[in-house]
Amino acid sequence: MKLISTIGKYTILMVSQLGRLICFTFSSIRWVFSFPFYFRKLLESFVEIGFFSIPIVGMTAIFTGAVLVLQSYTGFSRFSAEHSIPTVVVLSITRELGPVLAGLMVAGRVGSSIAAEIATMRVTEQIDALFTLAVNPIKYLVVPRMLASIIVLPVLVLIADIIGIMGGYLVATEKLGFNRARYIDNTMQYLETDDVISGLIKAAIFGFIIAISGCYSGYNTKKGAEGVGVATINAVVMASVLILFSNYITTQILFRK
Amino acid sequence: MTDSKKEKSSQKKSKSKVKLRLTNICKRFGSKVVLDGVDLDVFENESLVVLGGSGSGKSVLIKSIIGLLQPDSGTVELEGSNITNIPRRGRDNLMSRFGFLFQGGALFDSQTVWENVAFYLIHNKYMRRKEAQEIALSKLEDVGLTSDSMNLYPSELSGGMQKRVALARAIVNDPEVIFFDEPTTGLDPIMANVINDLIIKTCKKLGSTAITITHDINSAQRIATRLAMLYKGKIVWTGGVKKMHKSGNPIFDQFIKGEIKGPIELELRRH
Numbered sequence: 001m002k003l004i005s006t007i008g009k010y011t012i013l014m015v016s017q018l019g020r021l022i023c024f025t026f027s028s029i030r031w032v033f034s035f036p037f038y039f040r041k042l043l044e045s046f047v048e049i050g051f052f053s054i055p056i057v058g059m060t061a062i063f064t065g066a067v068l069v070l071q072s073y074t075g076f077s078r079f080s081a082e083h084s085i086p087t088v089v090v091l092s093i094t095r096e097l098g099p100v101l102a103g104l105m106v107a108g109r110v111g112s113s114i115a116a117e118i119a120t121m122r123v124t125e126q127i128d129a130l131f132t133l134a135v136n137p138i139k140y141l142v143v144p145r146m147l148a149s150i151i152v153l154p155v156l157v158l159i160a161d162i163i164g165i166m167g168g169y170l171v172a173t174e175k176l177g178f179n180r181a182r183y184i185d186n187t188m189q190y191l192e193t194d195d196v197i198s199g200l201i202k203a204a205i206f207g208f209i210i211a212i213s214g215c216y217s218g219y220n221t222k223k224g225a226e227g228v229g230v231a232t233i234n235a236v237v238m239a240s241v242l243i244l245f246s247n248y249i250t251t252q253i254l255f256r257k
Numbered sequence: 258m259t260d261s262k263k264e265k266s267s268q269k270k271s272k273s274k275v276k277l278r279l280t281n282i283c284k285r286f287g288s289k290v291v292l293d294g295v296d297l298d299v300f301e302n303e304s305l306v307v308l309g310g311s312g313s314g315k316s317v318l319i320k321s322i323i324g325l326l327q328p329d330s331g332t333v334e335l336e337g338s339n340i341t342n343i344p345r346r347g348r349d350n351l352m353s354r355f356g357f358l359f360q361g362g363a364l365f366d367s368q369t370v371w372e373n374v375a376f377y378l379i380h381n382k383y384m385r386r387k388e389a390q391e392i393a394l395s396k397l398e399d400v401g402l403t404s405d406s407m408n409l410y411p412s413e414l415s416g417g418m419q420k421r422v423a424l425a426r427a428i429v430n431d432p433e434v435i436f437f438d439e440p441t442t443g444l445d446p447i448m449a450n451v452i453n454d455l456i457i458k459t460c461k462k463l464g465s466t467a468i469t470i471t472h473d474i475n476s477a478q479r480i481a482t483r484l485a486m487l488y489k490g491k492i493v494w495t496g497g498v499k500k501m502h503k504s505g506n507p508i509f510d511q512f513i514k515g516e517i518k519g520p521i522e523l524e525l526r527r528h
Contacts, residue, residue, distance in 0.1 A: 036383070121365075128325050129363040133377045133426075134352035140380070 024216050028146055031139040038144050045148030049110050049211075053156055056109055057102045061160035064097050065089060065167030073176055085172065086186035091195060093164040099199045100247055102160045103206035106153065107239035111214040114145055115235030118218025119228040127219070142219070146211040153207030154200040161199065198254045205250060206243050213239035273300035274336075276434060276466045277322065282331035283490075284317055291317045292328065293490030299434075304460060304467040306477040308512060309487035310521065315470035316360075318487060319436050322468070323355055324348055335434075353381065356432035356465070360439040362423040364411035370397070371407040374425045381430075396425040399462070400455055417448040421455065428459055435460060437469040441476045453479040474513050486512065488521070 072085045118141055121127050130137045165187060172178040217235035221227040277299040284292040291314040299305050309315045320326040322333050324340070332341045340351055364373050372379075374396055375389035384392075394404055400421040411419055420440065427435060440456060441449035453476050460467045471477055477484060477498075484501060486494040486509040494506040504510060511519030 036380075038380070117367075124361060124366075125359045125363040126365055128320075129357070129359060129365070129426075131325060132323060132352055132355065132357035134349040134381045135376070136349070 020220065021212075021216055024219070025212055027138055028142045028212065028215070031136065031143050032147065034139070036139075038140055041140065041144035042148055045144045046152055048113075049106070049145070049148050050152035050156060053106050053109055053152075054159060056105050057156050057160050058163045060101050060105050061093070061098065061164035062167035064101055065093060065164035065169075066171045068092060068097070068164075069168040069171045069176070073172075082178075083182075083186060085178075086168070086183050087190045089168040089172075090165055090187045090191050093168075094161050094191070094195045094199045096199075096247075096251075098160040098164055099157045099202040099206060100243065102157050103153065103203065103210070103243045103247075104240055106156065106206075107210045107213070107243060108236055110149070111210045111235045111239040112232045114211065114214030115218040115221075115231045116228055118215055119221035119231035122219060122221050123223055123225075123227060137219075142211070142215040145215060146208065149207035149211035150204050151207070153203040153210070157199055157203035158196075161196065198250075201254070202247060202250050205246055209242045209246060210239045213242065273303065275299070275334075276301045276303075276336060277468070278332075278334040278337075279322065280332045280334070282318070282321055282328045282333070284314070284321055284326065284328050290490055292321065295331070295487070295490070295492055297485060297492050297495070299466060299468055300483075301466055302464060304457070304469070304480055304482045305485060306469045306471060306481035306483070307485045307487055307492075308472060308474075308477055308509075309470070310472060310512065313487050314490055315472075315487055316438060319438055319468065319470050323352070323357060323436060349381075353377075353430055354433045356427035356430065356435040358420075358423050358427045358435070358437045358440055360442055362411070362419040364419060364423055364426070366411050369408050369410055370402075370414070370422050373411065373422060374429055376426065377429050392429065393425070396429050397422070399428070399459065400425045401451075416443055417445075417451065420444065420448075420452050424452070424455060424459065428463060428465075431463055432465055434466045434468065435463075437467065437471075439471050439473075440469060441471065441473050446475075449473070449476060450479065456480050474515075488512075 068089050069085060072088050073082065076082050076085055076088075118127075121141070127137045127141070130140055169180075169183055169187070172183055173180050214235040217231040217238065221231040275298045277297075279295055279297040279299075282292050282295040283290070295318060297307075307315055307318065317326060321328045324343075328341065332339050334340065335351070335354075340348075343351065364370075365376065368376070371390050371393040374393035375384075375386070378384040378389040378392060379386060382389075390407075394407060397403070397407060402418065402421055402425070406414070406418065406422075411422065414422065437456060440452050444452060456467065456469070457480055459465075467480070469477070469480060478501065481498045483495065483497055485492050486506065488508050494504055494509040496504055501513065508520050511521050
């Protein structure tokens with residue numbers, strides 16, 4: 001009996017959380033289309049989410065590209081298919097690894113920072129203060145971060161794509177002795193615009209997920225320092241799981257096309 | 258004479274207009290009833306102090322008035338119009354008529370002192386930053402701060418200075434009604450009195466109505482023109498500050514004297 005009541009309790013909790021998240025998301029989207037627009041906050045978010053994430057995204061991409069070449073070589077050289085390595089690398093990075101790894105890295109860096117900042121504002125009544133100063137907290141805190149994240153993530157993924165391919169190219173040509181011109185030719189030969197576009201679409205979706213997870217967890221935090229910690233964990237876990245889940249859904253939709 | 262009769266006679270005497278009227282405000286969190294039918298009138302230009310012990314629902318009351326919390330039932334009227342459940346846009350206009358000083362200051366820690374004070378002007382009135390800065394500076398001077406502090410961040414200020422900045426921010430829109438949430442909590446007695454005097458001075462200068470919630474009797478005595486006692490989610494006594502020591506209400510008497518024995522003690526024992 002106790003087991004059933006516990007299951008019931010957690011089910012109700014989960015459903016109510018999901019409901020709150022959906023309401024929060026719709027409310028955030030609704031406020032995008034109304035006056036005023038906080039351009040200054042939007043620019044600050046561009047810098048915070050985009051510019052400061054370039055090093056971590058770049059580092060992730062370059063090592064991923066490098067490892068991908070080494071691992072592919074191990075397999076492909078067994079049946080003399082080394083010439084396929086550039087194609088495998090470029091398709092893996094643009095379609096999958098670029099967006100997913102950049103998304104996860106940004107979720108860790110930015111999602112946690114958004115959640116901690118907004119949660120601290122909640123705990124110290126700064127969000128209530130916004131309300132009393134006749135400024136809509138969702139519009140001021142959530143909308144600029146959400147827009148910035150949606151716009152900036154594709155740019156970050158584009159950078160990750162270029163740096164990742166570059167990482168693969170360097171290892172392939174400098175360590176494995178590939179011909180430089182032929183490697184570039186093979187890279188470009190089978191790459192289509194759709195491959196890059198599909199990665200960028202995913203990136204925009206991941207950007208939305210990261211911002212909403214961070215803002216929602218921070219905005220609905222319970223009081224106290226512990227609440228801020230829990231909000232930060234929730235933001236990163238929620239964003240990571242949703243990124244991986246939506247990645248599958250998006251891939252399937254784009255794959256069917 | 259009963260408490261309600263006393264209140265009616267004081268209303269007649271003052272001939273003041275009712276600025277805010279709370280009728281049967283109820284609020285519960287889960288099974289815990291915090292406000293259990295609060296009825297209260299706040300008159301124009303008066304300084305009403307709501308007293309009550311810790312956890313008596315003072316903060317919930319003040320937040321229910323301005324709309325930070327939605328009461329489960331009851332109405333809040335501002336100059337006769339119901340403001341209990343007005344939509345977001347209307348509420349933004351309404352908030353322009355209110356000022357709120359938070360217990361911890363609630364200053365935006367990512368912004369400088371002047372940006373905090375000018376926040377309303379920049380983000381609601383869309384004033385140029387330079388112009389807003391000038392107004393912020395004059396408000397800072399009103400609360401006894403100089404231009405030296407205007408570029409500091411809240412974390413670089415002492416508790417008393419933070420309260421002053423928060424007060425400057427609360428009055429930047431020249432509000433009709435100012436709410437003070439425990440304005441002297443956490444301050445030393447001298448700084449507490451400095452803040453008390455600033456509250457009196459500011460309200461007089463702006464001609465604002467003030468509603469303060471506190472459990473600091475000294476502060477209440479200093480800033481109030483009228484007192485109300487919140488106990489078990491209800492207003493159990495209201496009266497002028499001069500009647501403070503002859504209220505005839507055992508709960509209020511015990512509270513202001515800080516006596517351990519009395520009707521409030523029974524409540525403590527039960528829990």
